């Protein structure tokens with residue numbers, strides 16, 4: 001779902017809304033599961049990651065490539081552009097056990113799976 005104008009409005013609002021909320025809820029931030037990924041040569045590394053069920057998940061995606069990518073997942077309900085040579089941080093709600101697929105919306109050959117147990 002690439003709609004640049006709507007997306008930039010949404011991300012601006014999300015950034016404005018999320019900042020004070022994060023600062024105000026340190027307990028929630030502490031119990032979040034951190035998931036680190038990198039993206040290079042058009043692929044996720046690693047392409048399979050894990051998280052615990054019923055805890056918020058924070059994805060940290062380092063885009064090492066020279067062009068932007070868009071981290072997207074229908075089942076996780078997220079979509080975020082990560083600029084070239086930068087890191088994107090994406091907060092995800094607590095998840096039930098299962099596997100959740102994600103991909104780069106600018107290069108759908110780049111796919112990965114989050115396994116929640």
Ligand SMILES: [Cu+2]
Nearest residue numbers: 001002079105
């Ligand atoms: Cu999209």
